[in-house]
Amino acid sequence: MEERSGSLGKAYFNKYDPVLASNESLKKRAKNNGNTEEGDGYKYRGRGLVHLTWKNNYKKASDYFGIDFVDQPDKAAELDYAVPIMIWGMMKGIFTGGKLPRYIYKSHINYKAARAVINGSDSADNIAFFAKLFESILRKTSNLTEEF
Template sequence: MLATAHHETGRTMQPVRETFAVSDERAIAILERAWAAKQLPWVKNPYWRPDELSKSWLGRGLVQLTHKRNYERIGQLLGTDLVTNPEVAMQPAVAATNMVQGMVEGVFTGYRLSQFFNEQKADWRNARRIINGIERADLVASYAKKYYAAISYTV
């Protein structure tokens, strides 16, 4: 989880907005430019575009929570209304709980932490599937091993 937060937040370990923009408006502009330039081939629908209530479901948090249905699902899991005000996903306590619960429960991609780490195995690389397929999996695994070594150190 620490390695995921490290990677997803650009090493800040603080909740961030997708594209690391300082505002939703700026993030939307960056995403629109990338979409127009066909730099987002994995995106089928531009989820960041404001809906009929002017809310954007762009990525926010320690892991990039995107799409309205995910804000609804995570909000229900956390007992927090993320639909009325999606910006709540940027609050550190909410972002941390979102990441932990989402990774433990398999909310993001269907994969759970326990599938990769248990008494029989520690699959550092494939654990990336919990969040984002195997995108940058070797890099995130290298971070994870370093965090694990640091917190496992005994004198």
């Protein structure tokens, strides 16, 4: 999977760095999320389908999947790992503490609120629109019954 963050430049990720961040608040946030060395902001930048970020999250994924994402963070961008990381993170609340089953279960679907599972509420309306469109396409093209 091609990394989309490459065009931003290395300096963009200083805000995730415990040494290079522009203020103490950002430095503290970086340290609280496991980024403890200069260069960790860039090293543990967002990768994969959900942009796995922070050394702590790479460590959690390493522990769960038995793959060393801490020493090999680029592996998190590989589709064979990016998809399972996304599903695991959304179901277990790894990214923000929010879990997908809280927003989508049985006949209850709240795509807008479900945005909180990955990254707060930014672009929630847009993402909800595309989720509904995608669901509609799946329903129209699927041979499965509603009970499934």
